[in-house]
Each structure stands twice: as structure tokens, then as C-alpha cells.
Amino acid sequence: MGNIDEYGGGQGPSADVLVVTTNEVAGCRVDQVLGEVFGLTVRSRHLGAQVGAGLKSLIGGELRGLTKTLVQSRNEAMERLQEQARARGANAVLAMRFDVTEGAEAGTEICAYGTAAVISRLS
Template identity: 55%
Template structure:
């Protein structure tokens, strides 16, 4: 699967636009990381546990995005983006999205 943040793909022709595709995941922070994050916020610095959780969530959302696009017959995703939002006080939604297309190399 070719994934690009651009709206076109140099060296390829878009033969068909399949449509919007999404990959979603919701992550819950554990109590330990919540406490650690609260303490770390007092002195500043990177929240390594949170960074790791966000990275894993983005990977999982991207995997789901690819599965969605492949199920619809696409071989590429254009205009690839991420969006995140907080759900409640301990949940984070991560959404990977883009436009599924069928491309042909020129």
C-alpha cells in the first residue's frame, strides 16, 4: 500500500477514487502513567509513557486504515492525516484518515 500526505502521487496516475477511509483506535491511559504524568508535569519534561502510547496508537490506527483501504480495492492512500481527541479524562481517540485510490505507475 502506497501512503502519501500529498494530494497526488508523482509517477502515478489516479485511475479511480475509491473514497474516504479511516482507521480508528481509542487508548486508555493506565493509573500508573496518569500518576507519573501528573508528577512529571510539576517539573517538566517528556512524558515517555504517553509518547510511547501515542506512537503505538498511531501505528494501530494506520494498520486499520490500510485494512479499510485494501478491503475497498485501493492500492494507495492520498492526503494521509492523523487527528487526535480526548474522550473523558483518560481516553484518547486516534484517527488516521485519507482518500483511498487506485493508481497506476506511468
């Protein structure tokens, strides 16, 4: 199967900026909302991957090379999102989402966005 990081992502347990897809974090309160933050990356596919994907689409199955590229792109967008949140003084990003836009000539744009916040544990 390969390394789990090749086909997945997400935060490790020691992240200094918690990123969640929910509006709240269980056991925490939102002390301050700092506003929207996002991380963006644009990737183009190289010719070899496009040819391989075209051939694979004829017979069916997963496009593993493109899957790895998308995972890398999402992780890069997440890292940039966390950098933006950290720069604003946040320790969390709430309601995180991904937006993916396919550009005909420019490549694929992946944007991770959410609301930067300062949270603390409930006493």
C-alpha cells in the same frame, strides 16, 4: 535512545498500500478514487501512567510513557486505515491525516483518514 520504532512510525518500503499526506504521488496517476477510508482506535491511560505524567509535569520534560502509547495508537490507526483501503481494492491512500480527540472519561481517540485510490506508474 532506544529503538526507533518506540518513538516513531510510518510505513516500511514494502507496503502494499502506499499512504501519503499529499494529494498526488510523483510519477503516478490516479486511475480510480474509491472514497474515504479511516482507521480508528481509542486508548485509555492506565493509572500508573497518569500518576507518572502528573509528577513529570511538575518538573518538566518529555512524558516518554505517553509518547510510546501515542506512537502505538497512531500505528494501530494506520494499520486499520490500510486494512480498510485494501478491502476496497485500493493500493494507495491519498491526503492522509490524523485526528486526535481527548475524551474526559473514554480516553484518547486517534483516527487516521484519507482517500482510498488505485494508482499506477506513468509510462
